[in-house]
Amino acid sequence: MARYIGPSCRLCRRENMELFLKGDRCYTDKCALKRRNYPPGQHGQGRSKTSDYGVQLREKQKVKRLYGLLEKQFRSYFDRADRMKGVTGENLLTLLERRLDNVVYRLGFASSRSEARQLVRHGHFVLNGRKATIPSMQVKSGDQIELREKSRAVVSINEALDAVVRRGIPQWLELGRDEFKGSVKMIPVREDIVTPIQEQLIVELYSK
Numbered sequence: 080m081a082r083y084i085g086p087s088c089r090l091c092r093r094e095n096m097e098l099f100l101k102g103d104r105c106y107t108d109k110c111a112l113k114r115r116n117y118p119p120g121q122h123g124q125g126r127s128k129t130s131d132y133g134v135q136l137r138e139k140q141k142v143k144r145l146y147g148l149l150e151k152q153f154r155s156y157f158d159r160a161d162r163m164k165g166v167t168g169e170n171l172l173t174l175l176e177r178r179l180d181n182v183v184y185r186l187g188f189a190s191s192r193s194e195a196r197q198l199v200r201h202g203h204f205v206l207n208g209r210k211a212t213i214p215s216m217q218v219k220s221g222d223q224i225e226l227r228e229k230s231r232a233v234v235s236i237n238e239a240l241d242a243v244v245r246r247g248i249p250q251w252l253e254l255g256r257d258e259f260k261g262s263v264k265m266i267p268v269r270e271d272i273v274t275p276i277q278e279q280l281i282v283e284l285y286s287k
Contacts, residue, residue: 099184101131135284145274146175147192152215157285168278171265176267179206180214182224186261187243188236203230218263226259 129137133202143153155253160170175181180196183204196214198204204211204217205225220226240256250255251267 100209130218132284135280138226138280139284142172142175142276145192146178146181147196148175151200154285157281161285166269168282171281172269172272172276172278173267174217174271177217177219178214179204179211179216179218179224182218182252182263184260185249185252186224187224187240187246187248188261189238190235190242194235194239196232203227203233203236219263220263222263224261224263231259 109192141155143150146153148156156174157167159165160174163170176185179197180192181198183189184192184195188204189198199214200212202210202212203226205227206216207223208225210227211224226236243254249267249271251263251265251271253260253262253264
């Protein structure tokens with residue numbers, strides 16, 4: 080699966096929001112958004128007017144970049160959410176939150192979603208007792224995520240677990256720090272997603 084390999088801080092500056100793409104660095108004064116709080120590029124400081132379409136596009140781009148997806152994959156999530164019962168925008172966010180790499184990040188095993196994606200790809204986790212290497216796998220209520228025995232000494236994973244207190248763990252997940260285990264207590268609902276996202280703008284954009 081293709082992925083973005085350009086400068087991460089540029090994305091945060093473009094969306095004018097901390098997307099926490101670089102893990103712990105985003106919490107320090109080294110954060111590029113704190114030092115240069117304007118869009119990147121030669122004319123970044125001169126941009127001011129934004130159309131309705133531009134606002135919708137920026138919201139879609141923000142969510143895409145937040146979860147580390149490219150356009151084709153993100154659109155497939157939207158189409159799936161649109162076919163589901165309920166509110167399309169809320170369905171979309173629920174599907175994104177239920178990705179295995181996002182759950183690994185939310186539980187604190189990684190400091191960023193990109194790091195979580197890499198850890199899953201490299202086979203560091205088992206899902207319900209079976210090795211899981213597909214970041215886009217959808218978790219469900221009752222699922223158990225466990226760090227493999229041989230991976231429990233990895234320094235970056237332990238540092239991320241020690242720092243998770245600052246970020247917090249969602250109510251729909253439960254972490255067993257000493258056992259290197261996590262569980263999905265329930266399917267997340269809209270109220271569980273505290274990231275400032277206006278999903279209705281994305282629905283309006285794709286509905287044109």
